[in-house]
Amino acid sequence: MPNRRALSDASRIDGAPDTAHAAPCNIDRRAALATAAGLTTGLSRAPWMANAVAAKRDPAWTRAIDKGLTWVAQTQSNLGHWTSGNPGPYPTAMTALGATALICAGATTTQGPFARHIRRAVDFLVQKKARPNGLIGDPLTDNRYTYGHGFSMLFLSQVLGEEEDRDRRSELVDVLTRAVEFSVRAQTKSGGWGYVSAKDGNNFDEGSTTITQVQGLRGCRNAGIAVPVDAIDQAKNYIYRCKNKDGGISYSSRNRGSSRPAITAAALASLYNAGDYDSQHQKQMYAYCKKTLHNIKTGTSRSFGHWHYTYLYYSQVVYRQGGGEWSPFRDNLFKKILREQNGNGSWTGNIGPIYVTACNLIMMQLDQGYLPIYQR
Numbered sequence: 001m002p003n004r005r006a007l008s009d010a011s012r013i014d015g016a017p018d019t020a021h022a023a024p025c026n027i028d029r030r031a032a033l034a035t036a037a038g039l040t041t042g043l044s045r046a047p048w049m050a051n052a053v054a055a056k057r058d059p060a061w062t063r064a065i066d067k068g069l070t071w072v073a074q075t076q077s078n079l080g081h082w083t084s085g086n087p088g089p090y091p092t093a094m095t096a097l098g099a100t101a102l103i104c105a106g107a108t109t110t111q112g113p114f115a116r117h118i119r120r121a122v123d124f125l126v127q128k129k130a131r132p133n134g135l136i137g138d139p140l141t142d143n144r145y146t147y148g149h150g151f152s153m154l155f156l157s158q159v160l161g162e163e164e165d166r167d168r169r170s171e172l173v174d175v176l177t178r179a180v181e182f183s184v185r186a187q188t189k190s191g192g193w194g195y196v197s198a199k200d201g202n203n204f205d206e207g208s209t210t211i212t213q214v215q216g217l218r219g220c221r222n223a224g225i226a227v228p229v230d231a232i233d234q235a236k237n238y239i240y241r242c243k244n245k246d247g248g249i250s251y252s253s254r255n256r257g258s259s260r261p262a263i264t265a266a267a268l269a270s271l272y273n274a275g276d277y278d279s280q281h282q283k284q285m286y287a288y289c290k291k292t293l294h295n296i297k298t299g300t301s302r303s304f305g306h307w308h309y310t311y312l313y314y315s316q317v318v319y320r321q322g323g324g325e326w327s328p329f330r331d332n333l334f335k336k337i338l339r340e341q342n343g344n345g346s347w348t349g350n351i352g353p354i355y356v357t358a359c360n361l362i363m364m365q366l367d368q369g370y371l372p373i374y375q376r
Contacts, residue, residue: 061364064338067345068361069105072098073117075346075354079128080120084352092129092137092148095121096155097358103155104365104374108162122159122172125152130175134182135197144195146186150212153179157219158371176225183213184231190241190253191234206252207242207263210235211270211313218273219373232274239267240281247288261292262306265314272320273373289314297332308349308359315363320376326367334364 076082081095088094099121107114109122129152130136136152137145153176160172186197192205193213214235221227242249248259249267268285276282293314311333318329337360341347349356366374 058334060338061334064341064345065105065361065364067341068347068357068364069102069114069345071345072101072354072357072361073114076117076120080117080122080124081128082354084355088352090142090144090148090351092125092142092145093151094352094354094358095124095129096148096151097362098354100151100155100158100371101358101361101365103158104362104368104371106368106370109159109168110164118159122156122168125156126171126175130179132178134178134180134185136175136179139196139200144209146193146195146197146209147212149179149183149186150209150216153183153216154212154219154373157216157223157225158373160223161372173225176220176223180217180220180225180227183217184228187213187231187234191236191238192242192253204252205238205254207239207249207260207267208309210238211263211266214270215273215373218270222372236271236274236276239271242267243281243285247284247286248292249285259288261289262310262313265289265293265310265317266312269313269316272317286317289317294318294329296329296336306350308356312359312363315366316374319366319374322376330367337364 072082076098081091082098083089083091083094099118102114102118102121105114106112107118109115109119125136129138129148131138135145135149136156137148139145142148156172156176156179160169160176163169163172182197183193186199187193188198188201188203188205190203190205192207192210194201194204194206195209214232217227217232238253239249242253242256244250244256244259246259247264248261249264250256250258251260251263264285268282268289271279271282271285293310315330315333319326337347341360345357346353347356347360362374369375
């Protein structure tokens, strides 16, 4: 079962700093980076990255991650962002995901080979996308802005935890405090979230955007930002109400129907973030996911066209189960990912190369243990 240190009280997420979210074996990113020499002279990964992982890792994984991270860094725009095309939509969401892949390697805004790229991504989100009302995104150009908002809360909250500059910390705290307030206001009456705020979307809700908000809010809470308990409780109850008899989660509270493996995996990951580790709901959902998603090697897993989204979250779920579950699943997952990598280090697929590449890199770096949001 997942390490319950992540929440001393499974029903409570409030403003007090969470000092027990990390397992004893987790690595401090600054400490690991401080031992490396010459990290700012190039983009290739240095030995400090391997120090974060106690478990044996295939050198081919390391090479694939190196190439992927280098591609991500090299394709960042001069403004600090990425989009799903060239040019393309969703700059907020793609920037947050691309930069999250970089910080999963252990780099911060001041240390590591990707420090400059991370700083530029932070500047883009904070200075160009953070709005006075708390939204991180642009409602005029993005008709699904809650994705970018949630991914940005997650990324920036992880940056805040390692930020040493006092002025930048204050700026991040202000942006994230307002972002949390916006997210709470954007929550629908049913307890979920839609592609836009409840006000803009007439209280429409759906599972995938709900998950991004819950995980983003959890990241903020870990970083010391106040998050109302009631908002998380409503989100948990929303997920429970969307659960079908087979343990899977349906698309929306308004559009019930067959269970969706992708949304079920994401909902299960978000329940862990919300403090539900062993309820009957969680057990039924995990059983459904194991039946529909676990057997990557045999080709019997189903993701209904959203493979990278599905396994971005299902990999988090399995990783939290521990080595007995994680290691064999990881091996099969990584084999599939490696087979599909392009020669330039990227991956391609639905939504665009930065999205697919970022998802794959986050999955492949989960067990390096740098980011609190993904730790057991």
